[in-house]
Amino acid sequence: MFKLYIANKNYSSWSLRPWVLMRELGIPFDEQLRPFNDGPTLAFGDVSPSGRFPCLIDGDTLVWDSLAIAEYLAESHDQVWPADKIARAFARSAAAEMHSGFPHLRNICGMNVGIRVELSAIPDGLANDIARIDALWNDGLTRFGGPFLAGERFTAVDAFFSAVAFRVQIYDLKLSAPAAAYAQGLLALPSMQDWYAAALKETWRKALYEREALAAGRIVADYRQTA
Structure with a gap:
């Protein structure tokens, strides 16, 4: 089975892309979620050569970057x-x-x-x-x-x-x-x-992304679960 490494569902737009693609097309995978922290942005180097998620593992094959993952899946799934x-x-x-x-x-x-x-x-x-x-x-x-x-x-x-x-x-x-x-x-x-419901339950916060939201404008609602 494919193994898909993703970051927080609240923040990680790149992780969302292959996740939702595989879910909607019924391609089975084992989800491996690791949250961002307040350390380096390239925090996932032990799994992904780029230090970023998403990253797909298929046996001995490692595929990183969301577009590369889509193209890799297309080789065995015509509906991609x-x-x-x-x-x-x-x-x-x-x-x-x-x-x-x-x-x-x-x-x-x-x-x-x-x-x-x-x-x-x-x-x-x-x-x-x-x-x-x-x-x-x-x-x-x-x-x-x-x-x-x-x-x-x-x-x-x-x-x-x-x-x-x-x-x-x-x-x-x-x-x-x-x-x-x-x-x-x-x-x-x-x-x-499903992604949205899971994102709301996450209690992890990354200060950088929270500051970016504040810089964009006024937060009028926050539906996330608190720790």
């Missing part, structure tokens, strides 16, 4: 990417854009799923990232008919935008009606609901 060539090209492009882009969204609106934040400002860079996400989601939904970005089935591209759906909820990001409905659809998935 769309079957249609055109939809698959779109899905891979959109997932890669998410993997490498949207720096303002990442830096200002960090994933902290148990809280709700009223943003103090939306700088131009963040506004541009939100607009691009809205346009990309509408493009996929329109071209391939929904309800997922590349058609009727959940695939890796949806997994890669799952953390954005949480950010829409956390920061009340404004999107067009189709894009907002897509985000709500992701949040309603059984795997996303």
Whole structure:
């Protein structure tokens, strides 16, 4: 069985991607969760060569980085990417854009799923990232008919935008009606609901990520369990 190493469900957007992908596609795995602490950011070097999670272990094979994990899984599970060539090209492009882009969204609106934040400002860079996400989601939904970005089935591209759906909820990001409905659809998935419920039960806190949330704006709600 695959072994998937992940960090906190409250904070780790990168861990969410392969986790939700495998859960939604029914790919069995053994979850290994290790929380962040207030030490070095690259804290998982005993497992992952990059010092970061997620990291997938398959027998003697070690795969790190969320996109590499998705591609590795696709070699043995056809449903990871769309079957249609055109939809698959779109899905891979959109997932890669998410993997490498949207720096303002990442830096200002960090994933902290148990809280709700009223943003103090939306700088131009963040506004541009939100607009691009809205346009990309509408493009996929329109071209391939929904309800997922590349058609009727959940695939890796949806997994890669799952953390954005949480950010829409956390920061009340404004999107067009189709894009907002897509985000709500992701949040309603059984795997996303399970991730969210587990995140709320975590009592671990990393000071850096808590400061980032405070820097973004005013915390208007905190649903997380306390120690």
